[in-house]
Amino acid sequence: MRQWSGQRAWLLQRISALVLLAAVLAGGCWLLLAGARPGWPSWRAFAAHPAGASVLLLVVGALAVHAWVGVRDVLLDYVHRPGLRLSLLALLGMGLAFVWVRTLLVLAGPMWR
């Protein structure tokens, strides 16, 4: 793959899409089994467990990667001024990184324990 490869982003978008699809299906199954409203204790137990927290973090990570590739495509299509495009891409990247780090802090931190 070259430096400014388009293929890398395209693959990442497909892979993150599959991860998210699996998460949506799993989440959907859980909702159906729990009668459209899972109870708080089971939700809390899932997020507190290291495995559950890791899964959630992975899913939010996949969400961030997927959103990065998707919104970046929109910017590449419509924003033609290089300076503006770079600034918007940087903002996007920082915003998504911020969301992921905050999620990590929520899951790892004592805020709700």
Next chain:
Amino acid sequence: MDARARWRSTDDRAAALHRAGTAARPRFLNLAAIRFPVGAIVSIGHRLSGLALAALLPFVPAALAASLHSEQAYEALWSAWNSPWAMPAEFIAVWAFLHHVLAGMRHLLMDIGIGARLPQARASAFGVLAAAFLLALGLVALRRLG
């Protein structure tokens, strides 16, 4: 100069002539005057729904934190969706989500060659448009009435 370089220099000469000869030339890009096929409708819907969903991302950590903070906060998050004011927002969110996921699945299948031929692509495009809208209607109605 080898053959490939000669090809490219023809290009440069053409580009120079082109730059010299063109004044402001208009382009016809009145989207309202263009008759888009069904696949294009699904595609722009995929893009718009993606942007709408991305706009919701900043709320994910806060919602997550609230849902784990206490039972009251968790219940409050769920019941916020029951108010009649929330119905249009709920419908739009569910419709955007379903359209994006279904159109995305169509893309993944076409990537490996399934349904890539024109008649099948048109049929799957119609299917995605209809399924997303009807499922969204159905799910929102079910949740509010059931």
Next chain:
Amino acid sequence: MKFQIYRFDPDAGLRPRMQHYELETSPADRMLLDALMRLKQQDPTLSFRRSCREGVCGSDAMNINGRNGLACIQPLHDLKELVVLRPLPGFPVIRDLIVDMTQFFAHYREVQPYLINDAPPPERERLQSPQERDTLNGLYECILCACCSGFCPSYWWNPDKFIGPAGLLQAYRFIADSRDTATAERLDYLDDVYRLYRCRTIMNCTEVCPKGLSPSRAIEKIRLSLTRHSV
């Protein structure tokens, strides 16, 4: 039959406008191009490109009632009145229905649309099995009319950097050719966020190709080849 045709005179310095025309069609007027030729008798200033009148040269590509097509193979009786004719979307207009194809052809050249094989030439042909030759079907028939690229939103937004469906179809025609040895170099050139990867598989291209080709399928094959080559 009533027509609305896009008019632009670069010398008049005015904006483009739509002009109304009426034509008494005769049974001899079978295709849209026949009508255009008779309209030009009415109004000699009406300008459009045309040549073979049988759908193989690609000169008379235009936007017909909102979709791109070739005027010479567009039957008149299939057209809903009022017939609205406009130039290919996204292309700079030189005059009336005549567009500037320079950038389009530059993209064609940039994919190196010729066989690259530096091995010493054999005594006769470079051999190819019938199956290998069949992989070129649906690729070599392109007449470079630009109906596809002129209907591709990604090409509209980035006509200078995105190669477009026509160029990419031709790129794949040589990637698929068993006699070509520059596959890795060709794929490497295309692996770029703009050149190839602006394509969103909208499939507008395949919808309007007057030769029934599928640039979207060719582009998918390029992406799969790239994935296979690098993963």
